[in-house]
Amino acid sequence: MPAQNRPPSSGRSLEHPDRAEIRLEGVLHAFSDPMRLQIVRDLAAVEGELNCSVFDLPVSKSTTTHHFRVLRENGVVRQVYRGTAKMNALRRDDLESLFPGLLGTVLEAAGRQASRLAVPS
Amino acid sequence: MPAQNRPPSSGRSLEHPDRAEIRLEGVLHAFSDPMRLQIVRDLAAVEGELNCSVFDLPVSKSTTTHHFRVLRENGVVRQVYRGTAKMNALRRDDLESLFPGLLGTVLEAAGRQASRLAVPS
């Protein structure tokens, strides 16, 4: 039985805020941690969803779980179990509809700052 | 001696980060508190600078001072003493140069959310 024909989530379910429950302050707070901003940038760099474990963060597994939960509870990412893996995807549509352009400008700002700091010059 | 002929700041000086020292995470963190977001919105609504005391925040004066300091230390506002008053102005140029469009999208997002929450419909 091919994996892609099974139900996407095999049991465990995660709490996600509705679109209407997402708060700007919460989203900004989620973005304001370097670790989480990095996660969001990585997630934005690909189109689909990413396994939790592809992120190479300089913190322990527990801490990584914590940061993903903050992102989820503030409506930034959607998480779903797929076998033993937990897939993560940005909630692009919800964010764009609530706060047009915000994700884009933040990502661009993060990119600019990364370039700026990378070149001591 | 007319007040407007004296130097703008009469002695006390405040610490401000250079443009190059402003960090995106810090700016986002400064924005992520409802009280501070309100201050930024009020400040953006006028062109010039605003006295601290025109803000009618539902917190004590000590707390207000604290929030203004966070905004200043993260490079969001420029503060200067003018007599007994402390004037506040957004650092529009610095923010725009570092993170183009960010201030605008955040302000628009805040406006949208305010309208959305005001109408329970």
Place this chain on the structure above:
DNA sequence: CGGTTCGTACGATACTCATCGTAGTACGAG
């Protein structure tokens, strides 16, 4: 079944932060 991998839950710790009240300083007006 047993083992492996991936992620969670829980408890602990140390740090940050939003808030307050009180006391103090700087400035301008009288």
Place this chain on the structure above:
DNA sequence: CTCGTACTACGATGAGTATCGTACGAACCG
């Protein structure tokens, strides 16, 4: 010089959070 206004500094407090290690659970592979 004295008073009032505007804001700060300091200390306290309660809540949140970033971090960890260890122990557990759920799914897959033999």
